[in-house]
Amino acid sequence: MTATVLRLDPSDKPTLDPMISLVATDMNLVNNVILDRMQSEIPLIPELAGHLIAGGGKRLRPMLTLASARLLDYSGTRHHKLAAAVEFIHTATLLHDDVVDGSDLRRGKRTANLIWGNSASVLVGDFLFSRSFELMVEDGSLKALRILSNASAVIAEGEVNQLTAVRRIETSEERYLEIIGAKTAALFAAACRIGAVVAERSEADEAALDAYGRNLGIAFQLVDDAIDYTSDAGTMGKDAGDDFREGKMTLPVILAYARGDEEARKFWKDAVEGRRDSDDDLAEAITRMRETRAVDDTLARARHYGQRAMDSISGFPASAAKDAMIEAVEFAVARAF
């Protein structure tokens, strides 16, 4: 369905494996911090937090902190606490997101809000968020604190921005990029920038890693959006059509709507406003996307941001870390194929 060049040998596909291997030892130590610091005397806290934290996430954001530090030859241990802080911010955001979206499933598991209720999810999110700041304070870098408190505020702004765009067909590509830039890419950017902070590198190196993370984050999100309208989505841990049935404004919809004729526009407006959410409607949506190349061009946009991510670290000397970070981008944009 998408204009892809199929690779003959699936083992040629880019993967996250090089990055996972690169940071494996550090990641074990980060995991120890995460498990240690999600504890509390109130049993519900580790129980609920553990459900999500142990629930099969890729821990991509802390991995990016570790890989970025490695790219800059950092050999200390400060980044373990900071990477855990990044993951706690992410986890808190997911808990609150699922309450906001009323989600039942995440990564194929029942959501915490479904099991323990919205109140518990809100409050345990608050706890993890506070804990993330405690971890940063223990590290003691005001720069890291500034980067992550700013990212957190930007994420919350992005979430509110998205809330006010819910089921609004007139959402523009510009506005959508603004939303995912805040909601998704800000934490990717901060996670990578932290790597340069612990390595005590120049502002230019910080900015390069920030750009890498930000562009990678946007690429990841756009590919996620595209996957929702491709049929082999099941393998990605996300059900095809979830976004469609929830009337979510994502780039494929924005492009299909912008490029459609009057009748197509009526279809998309009805879908986004919740009047078309059957399996037949989804099939029709996918057909309309094929006709307008909306998914292909969402993926083309993703490749554009992926390219920018790779270029932003081109100035660093060749290393295993650099190779792994480049392959992570290739993996991000190739997932839909």
Added chain:
Amino acid sequence: MTATVLRLDPSDKPTLDPMISLVATDMNLVNNVILDRMQSEIPLIPELAGHLIAGGGKRLRPMLTLASARLLDYSGTRHHKLAAAVEFIHTATLLHDDVVDGSDLRRGKRTANLIWGNSASVLVGDFLFSRSFELMVEDGSLKALRILSNASAVIAEGEVNQLTAVRRIETSEERYLEIIGAKTAALFAAACRIGAVVAERSEADEAALDAYGRNLGIAFQLVDDAIDYTSDAGTMGKDAGDDFREGKMTLPVILAYARGDEEARKFWKDAVEGRRDSDDDLAEAITRMRETRAVDDTLARARHYGQRAMDSISGFPASAAKDAMIEAVEFAVARAF
């Protein structure tokens, strides 16, 4: 209804006025920070935050930061941002609290969650919480950051602890004190301690102000709990019987239950578990509290903590600030009379 000595001249009653006058100039500057930093390009954020922030709260916590700094002769301006940070944490907590409790009214006004929905309240709370850390980072004191991030984690733990005690008649006085110590008193303590931090005083002075705030916070909460079972509660901005109708475990209920006979215990169990919430049931509850002196003794407990608050600052030299802080405690414990 309570064993009070009525003052003949109401003007003799202790008030917050001395503290309000003491910090008026500083508080104007704090208010400027608050109004400035709740802004965002996303209009819903200042709209929703402003509803609560402009909604007639006493700003007691930032006032305590300012008064504590004044007690220690601090004459700088650092505490303005930190006091605003304290108020943002408090506001974020209230927004999330109202979602958790499903509240419709706060301070006599419709709650933000009722007007804009739970999702917006959760996310704007997250935004204010992030902003509070941005303000602390701008101040640059790791000590202040440590104190307030720790307080935030403790508050969230207290909220979860309370959630798991909801409608459970077997909640003990010890457990209840643990909950309000975390939920309410931790931020009072931190707000006061921050005053000593900006004044760069000794750990002993910090601890004294921490104890003042913590005990004052507990006293405040206990009196709030008592007010819910007194008939003139309307004047306090809270409707009598709210806690009762919600089946909230507060100290008056804990004492009435502990001291009651089998029939009384059945009544309280039914009430807390939601099977008795009519006006007649409330009248019966108030009678039962009178018989067991549950409200009087809740107030006696409050006076105990109030006394400890006053004693904890007895070592500081006499000053207008000290007088105001002592009268604030007297006000806190006298409110129910």
